[in-house]
Amino acid sequence: MHELIERSIKEASHYFQNFFIHDYGRPGFLHRVDARIKLLGTFLLVVLAVSTFDVTKILAIFTSCLVLAAFSGIGVLKVLKRIWLFTLFSFLIVLPLSISLRFEDVLYVLLFTLRVATSLTAIQILILSTPFNDVVYAMRGLRFPEAFVSGLWLAYRYIILMFTELMRVMLARESRRMTRGSHMEVWRKGGESLGLFFIRTFERAERVQLAMKARGEKVIAFKGSFSKLDKIYIIFMAAVTLWWIVI
């Protein structure tokens, strides 16, 4: 289980950085745009990007996204660094389709990849400019069900704690292992450790429920009118959409 633990910790470090990206760096103007609008705007950008294979339209959206990244203080390079891996994967997946080397097929592969890259860019811009609690408030503001939204926040808030606890349980099991195990044994024993972990999870949930009862906690709805920044963002989105239609 030694490998399991080491690899998981390594990947976790990379993962958890995403929880803290908003603790560092200067917030740009996009941070202050209403999260509800950003959510809808991002969705719009993605829809525009993936509803067509017209090269000019896709380039229009991609460029708009890069403009957004550049002028909002997020930085084009930062975004590109975060999307290149998935973009590469998507490219490799469809690459075999260009084997005929016909123009249409090669163009397809390139456009497919560009569509993916554009969507990823739009999503990354949202992520980099919007802390998750704002996303959750926005969902509440957009009338998502209360149960769903508070569940979402609880889950997010407890992920790191749960992972730490999971690691402790697995470390304890690992400390008692004295024989080399086959893969099958690692999966089975690992599964048993997960069993212990889930039992403790249920117990913790009971404790948290009691605490929530005592404190009467509820996710507060997002209130607020539209500021000048929000209006500019909306205009930007409208302009991009119009451009997409006309181009």
Added chain:
Amino acid sequence: MHIPDGFLDLSIAAIFYIMSVVVVGYSILKMKKQEVNGALIGIVAAAIFAVQMLNWPIPGGTSAHFVGGALAGILLGPYAGCLAMTLVLVIQGLVFADGGLTALGANVWNMAVVNVFVGYYIYRALEKANKSVAAFAAGWLGITTAAIFTGIEVGFSSSFKYSLLTAVTVMGMWHGVLGIIEGVITAGVVTYIASMRPDIIESKAASPGKVAYGAIAVMIALSPFFAYAAELVGYSEPLENVAEMMGAEEHPIYEGILPDYTVPGLDPYIGTVISAITGVAIVMGIGYGMKRAE
């Protein structure tokens, strides 16, 4: 198994969004009615997220990840399990960009509905015979079915040029093998919990509402056909249709500075390029205006 944006036709993405919203929405109602511990679903979702981060070594040197949909169904019951998996998927999408936004409906269908309900049904069907085998089958078949649905969704999409057969075969076979690990781990978890805290699993057994189960089972079974139908309706660009209806393309009310997106008198390609640059410049101008406004 997360589908990114760009792999699915919007028509297919839309139909799976609708079906997912129906099932997840129903699950929320069920939870409210049964007064299930709200904290439980959130915290179990966090636990599943944590567990999904584990890198299980597999023969060959690489690692595989445990998804846990079948397990969620077994431990929480199908509705709460569906909800918990949905929460995980939303966080993965909006915090880690894992899985697309337009594809979220399909991803939720595959990993929060199909994986959970199929896993649950199989476990319940086989548990009387042998809990360990039942859990293994639930984990394994839950994942394989979810993978097949993923294959169906991208296979039907014309955006993704591989044929339906190719997509389904590749996804099915690959996860048919990986699913063995999911099965073994699920069996490990369930047998451990069954021996230590059987109450956790027993309580999810007799849930009312056979009609709902049946309906959802039918939805799952029929969803590939819905996907096919959506594809038949046509992969179209909705906004372009709107534009056409408004006559913006064919009969411009106002000729505009650059009619037919060419500069009159110039070779069409150069004209297109110039319009493109102009468009970009306008957009950038607005962008710059935003920056100045901060």
Added chain:
Amino acid sequence: MSGSVTGSAINAIEAESISYTYPDGTTGFRDVSLKIGEGERVAIIGANGSGKSTLLMVLSGLLKPKTGRVRIYGIEPNKKSVEKIRRMVGVVFQDPDDFLFNPTVRDELIYAPLQLDWTAEEIERAVREYSQIFNLHEILHKPPFRLSGGEKKKVEIASVLIARPRILFLDEPTANIDGKARRKIMELLKDFDGTLVLTSHELDVARKLCGRAIIMGMDRKIVAEGDIGLLDDVGLLEDAGVL
């Protein structure tokens, strides 16, 4: 209850400039170098959150340090050496609930012996011996989950010692335990004659069980180390946040 002492000249534990960073980016501890000889009994003292539990995990070979190297009896923990090291080292975790995962107390006791391929007689003898020493007769067939805090701790320590480790690591052995159980545990640990490394923020425990002290400060580095008498230096301990 002996850890078999062979009188070799290799140190039991050696650490060269090790540091550790948690997955979420925060520092566990930094810049630690130390040598612990065979048979030594060392207390790592520090306030809560000074990184001492993590230090224990790294010194015992369970966690890999971010920088630097750890050697246990001259062997560096890696994929190949891991089983060998686990057989020489025993770790008692702070929360017994993390550790006790078998159906009954008896199962906990025989968990390690079974892996070490002991014969049935050897196992029976050991179970009898340790039930006696730790007074576990009444609870041998109970599930560990249902025991009191003190009982859980005893079972945990018994399960580790039964495999006769040469080095015993304990993370806050007396946390949340008082009264008779606590006295009993202290007695048992006093009798252990292998190498002992424990963390604690309870000074009397450290003084009674150990001869050497390492003090971790709030900046996550070692601020002082030496004879256990160090723990009488109130000013030092206050600076480290222990008092």
